[in-house]
Amino acid sequence: MSRPGISAAHVAAAAEALQAEGQQPTIRAVRERLGDTGSPNTIQRHLAAWRKSRPAAIPGQELPKALAAAIAAELAGAATAAREAAQAEIDQAQAEAAELAVAGEALETARDDLSVLAQALRGERDTLAGRVDALQAENERLRVALDAGREQAQTAQQAAAVAQAQVQAALERATRAETLAAQQAQELTRAQQEAAHLRGRMEAT
Numbered sequence: 030m031s032r033p034g035i036s037a038a039h040v041a042a043a044a045e046a047l048q049a050e051g052q053q054p055t056i057r058a059v060r061e062r063l064g065d066t067g068s069p070n071t072i073q074r075h076l077a078a079w080r081k082s083r084p085a086a087i088p089g090q091e092l093p094k095a096l097a098a099a100i101a102a103e104l105a106g107a108a109t110a111a112r113e114a115a116q117a118e119i120d121q122a123q124a125e126a127a128e129l130a131v132a133g134e135a136l137e138t139a140r141d142d143l144s145v146l147a148q149a150l151r152g153e154r155d156t157l158a159g160r161v162d163a164l165q166a167e168n169e170r171l172r173v174a175l176d177a178g179r180e181q182a183q184t185a186q187q188a189a190a191v192a193q194a195q196v197q198a199a200l201e202r203a204t205r206a207e208t209l210a211a212q213q214a215q216e217l218t219r220a221q222q223e224a225a226h227l228r229g230r231m232e233a234t
Contacts, residue, residue, distance in 0.1 A: 035066065037078060044079050045104040049104055049105075059076060
């Protein structure tokens with residue numbers, strides 16, 4: 030809320046009161062009557078307007094003292110009311126300024142808390158980024174190892190297939206050798222039988 034200004038009515042009331050008391054309504058006197066508030070430039074502008082709007086004084090004509098005193102009292106009361114209203118507005122503005130200051134301090138505290146939180150989050154982000162990089166590097170290492178393992182497994186499978194073929198060929202050769210040995214054993218048995226038969230015939234003659 031902006032600080033209230035001094036209105037033309039305030040200045041006019043103060044000037045009337047001063048004049049009724051027999052004092053000259055100068056800028057300083059009016060400002061003191063208003064409670065030392067108001068810009069001198071503003072008071073001068075309102076005071077000039079007040080003087081211009083007053084009717085010209087008729088020489089030799091004076092107000093009755095009772096009427097002049099009543100007017101002075103009324104003007105003094107109006108000036109007091111104006112000062113009190115201005116002071117009330119000033120007090121309200123100061124209270125609102127104090128509330129705004131408290132709110133500003135709360136906002137500054139919240140801003141500082143958010144700054145600390147943002148810094149902590151940036152630290153966590155950097156930590157997580159480092160972990161992601163490490164995991165990516167480990168994943169690449171495992172991928173290379175897996176590719177190498179697959180190549181080794183493929184080579185081993187090929188070697189096993191060759192060995193299996195060699196074993197199968199060796200088994201086939203062994204089977205053929207056993208068959209040949211059996212045939213030779215049979216032929217040897219027949220030869221022995223024929224030799225024994227011939228010896229028997231020779232001994233009989």
